[in-house]
Structures are given as structure tokens and as C-alpha cells.
Amino acid sequence: MSAAPRPRVAALALAVGLVLADSSVVVLALPEIYRELDTSVSGVTWVLVSFNLVMALAAVPAALIARRVGPGRTAAVGLAIFAGAGLACGLSDQLSTLVLARCVQAVGGAAAVTASLELLPASVGSERRAAAIWAAAGATGAALGPAIGGLLTELVSWQSIFLIQVPIALAAAVPILAVAKHEAATGILPTELRRTGRPHLWANLALAMVSAAIAAALFLLVLLLIEGWRLSPIGAALVVTVMPLAAILGSRLGNFVPSARGRAAAGAILVSGGLAGLGFLPKAEVALTVPPQILIGLGLSLVLSALTETALSGRAPQAIHGGWTISARHAGVVIGLLALTPIFTADIAQQRHDAIDAGTAVVLDARVSPLLKIELAQRLASRLEGEKGKVPTIGPAFEPLPSDPGDREDVEVLRGELQDQLDRGATHAFSLSFLLGALLGLIALFPIALSRRVEL
């Protein structure tokens, strides 16, 4: 092979990180897409769901193709498709075209990720080390995704998230092209000849359930921060960075515990505990999301690595079984999003109604002068009307504040009370979905209990 192993390993790791970051990189851009494309919460969810659904469906067939036509060619073509579809995503001005481009992007991504697992052992010398690099690259990508996505959304635009992927994917494809050329000239690289065994049912099932819970955590928390508590994408990116930081700590913690089942069980419990904490937030305070995020971050690194390790151990070829783990994880994300989104959208509609009623009561009972109250009520009503069913921002309705110090103080008290009612509504709207996510994490303990690792 003509390409030096080190640039090739870096390119493969970059490809895996880039693709697996793609499901989380877009999370912080969803509220912006939601507003700009004038869609609904359910509609914007499909920007995430479509990618994960197609990844789940395409991962194993992509691994089979990689073994048939050659992993180098599959990875190179996959990255080219990923880049082209990324460009289409960035140029989309409608939800339908964006979702379609995301589907194509996932096909390319599935090919690149599974073929990479097939290519890595030849470059690093062992399947175990290849699997470790592959899993680490994916975890790093998924961990960095939200922060990068939030940064790009705020500083440039949501479109830039996709457009920046184009040169990165093409750059990653360059060292892999050498392998593809080599395959074209000499035929397919010698690959693992062991028969493809059955996928590890329990480990993959547990992966799906835990991934559903984690997707719920990330997606719902970002929506709560941006749509409910009105944080900027950059602010939300900063807040949710707690999770990947805790995940790094979790992976170090995992090194001290050899039992994969023990790590998986502890991880699932921590993810559930963190989600339950988010479900019982006692106040709309960003700081209160930190302890639950730490538990989720610690838990996700423990459980995902332990279950992936269990699903791959003793099974060959790695690409096919890696494909099954990708499939299980992304299917879990889809299940989590599809199951929880309708519940939380119905809840947010009800809570918005209750919050507006409670806010109206606050205005009616406020101790501001009647004439000022009427004026404020009219300004608030027009703001609510303008927000078209979304959680309203009430601040501007109180500007300018009255010049009279007494009135000013009364209006400030009223604004605080009104904001409190809206915060209560927005926060409570997410509670049930977080708690259901926690339940999913706990249910995953059953397949974890049944999963056993096979040593090679």
C-alpha cells in the first residue's frame, strides 16, 4: 500500500469522528433551523431522526459492501457522498430537502465508518487496538459535536455546520484514496476469513436502549436550554460540554474496572440517575443541570464502551459487528427521539397554556396601577401572539420601564413573577420525557444482566 500508516490512521479516525459527530453536531442548531425554516418541533426532529434512521439501516449492508468491493474504495466513496450531501444540507432552504440530504449523508457516513473499522487493523496491527481507536474516535466526535455545532451556529450560521464538513471529509478521503487505488490495481485486501457469527443480541439491545436514553438527554436538554430558558447556542454549547468532560473522566474510571458488565450496569444506572435529576429540576437554573450532566457523562462513557467491547469481543469480522453496534446505537437514538418527541411536544403545549394562564393571573393580581397594567397586558398579548405557540420571551414587553420609581419597582416585581411562571412551565414540560428516558436506561439493565463477553 502506498499511503503511510500514520496519516491513514489519522484520516480514518477523522472520518469516524466526523461522521459520528454529525448526529450530535446538529443538536444545538435545531432551534435555529426550527425558527429559520418555520417548522414544528416534530418536524425539526427529523433532521436528527433521518440521519440516525438511515445510519441504523445502512451500517450492516455498508459493512458487507466494504468486504465485497474493498474497504478502501467503500470508505473513499462513502466520504465523497458524505461531503456532497453535506454541501446539499448547507444549501437547503426547506426542511424536506434538508432531511433528504441528511439521509444521503447517512448512507455515505455508514459506508465510511464501517469500512474504516475494516481498514484500521491493517494499519495499527491488531483488531483490538483498531476497535479501541475506532470507538475512541467516535466518542471524541460525538463529545465535541455539540460544542462545535453551537459555536458555528452562533458565530456563522446553522448552514456552516454542514458546509465545514465538506473540506474535512474530502481531506480525510485523500490518504484513503491510496488504499482504494491499490485495491483497484490488485484486488481486495486480504480480510478476515472467519465466518460471520450472529451479532451479540443482548449487548446490542442494551446499546439501543441506552442510546435512546442518551439521545433524549442531549436533545431535550439542548431544547430546554435554548427554547425553554432562552440561552444562546454558544451558551447552551458551553453548558452541555459538561457531559463530554465528564465522559473523559468516566473513560479513565472505566480503566480500573475490568468487568464489562459491571461498567455497563453502573453506566446505565448513572445515565438514568442523571436523567431523573433533569426530570426533577427544582428551579430553572443552568447550574442545576451540571450534577445530572456529570452523572450522564460518566455513565455514557462507561456503558457505551463496555457494551461495544462486549458486542465486538470474540466476533469476526469486526466491520460487520461494528456495523451492528452502529446500527443498534442509531436505532436507539431514533426510538428515543420518536417515542419522546410527541410526549414532550404535547407537554410543552399544555405547559405553555398553564404558564400563560398563571402569568395572566400574575398580571391581573399585580399591584401596578390599572392603566399601566392595561398597557402591559396589551404589549404582552401582542408578544404572545407573535411567538406563535413557542415559549414566549416577555422581557421586551416591559421596555421601556416606567420613569416613576414606585411604578418601576412594581413592574420589575411583576416581570420577575411572570418570568418565573413561564420558566416553571418550560421546565416542567420536559420533565416527563426526561423521566421516561431514565426509565429506558433502567430497562437496559435487563439485557446488560444477560450479556456476557466472549474472550478471543
Add this chain to the structure above:
Amino acid sequence: MSEPSAARGRRRAQILVVSAIVASLALVGVYLAAGGSSYTPEKTQDPCQHRPWRDPEGLDEIAEQFSLSALDGAACKLGVSRETLVQALATPEARERFGDRYGIDEAELARAIRAGLLRAISDAEEAGALSPLLAAPLRGTIKDIPLDQAIELIQNARSLLDTAQSFLGPAEGLLETLLP
């Protein structure tokens, strides 16, 4: 794995699982104790229950209390909250949406609002904010008024009180004398 290191591995796994359970329960316990299960929007009050009037300081304050009582009375009659009714009366579009949602036609709404205004007069009398001398002509005024006018009276009860004054003649300051 040798026997002692296998046992050590099992013990570490047990410690990790127990720590995870303890940390999760501690977090949930602390959040629940801090009010995590009751952090919801406050429930609105039953409009059929009487709300005591605040001490009125002037005609505008009386007019405000009068409007709130009228809203309570009308909302009670319609079986909705006072707050829902306020939002419905904000614009003609909101009124239409309210009618569609609750199956209430204009005639029913008009009857309810008139009933609300009558309750407000009684509440004002009971609170000592309105003299019986004024209450009688006010009741007469609102008995058959059309819906739009009834809504306007709720939104601007001061005009109703001014109208009552005209029943008593043009004597300047009489209303202020009759109202505490």
C-alpha cells in the same frame, strides 16, 4: 486472570455499581427535597369562589376590582378560568378561537358577561366600594347591553361608573362623594 485479581475485579465492579446507585439516589433525593416535583406553573383560582376586594384607593382602583369581579362572574358562568376569559377578550380573533374551542356562541358569551357585571356590582356593594344608590342604575344599565359594549365595560369599568354618575345628574363630584 488469576484468582485474586479476578476477585479484585469483581469487588471493583461491585463498588462502581453501588457508587452509581448512591450517587443517582442522592441527586434525585436532593432535587425532590428542593421542590423538584412541584416546580410547575401555579394553578389558577376557581372563579366561582369569592375573592375579597383590596382596599380601594381611588376610582381607578375600584374600577379595576370591579373588572376583576366581573371577569370572575362571567368565567364562573362559562366554566372557564378568569385568565382564559381575559385572553379570549383581548382581540376579536382570540374571542373567535375561544368560542370554537369551548363551543360558546356570542349570545351565551353576552349573557355570561352581563351576569359577571351584575356580580361585580354586588361584590362592590358588599365591599363597601359602591353605594346602593349607584348600584340600582348600574344594574339597569347593563341588563340588556350588547356583547361588544359589555366587553368594553369589563375592560374599562371606569366608563361604567362615569355612566352611573350621569344617571344621578350633572352634579360635579357627586360620584367621588358616593364612592369611598
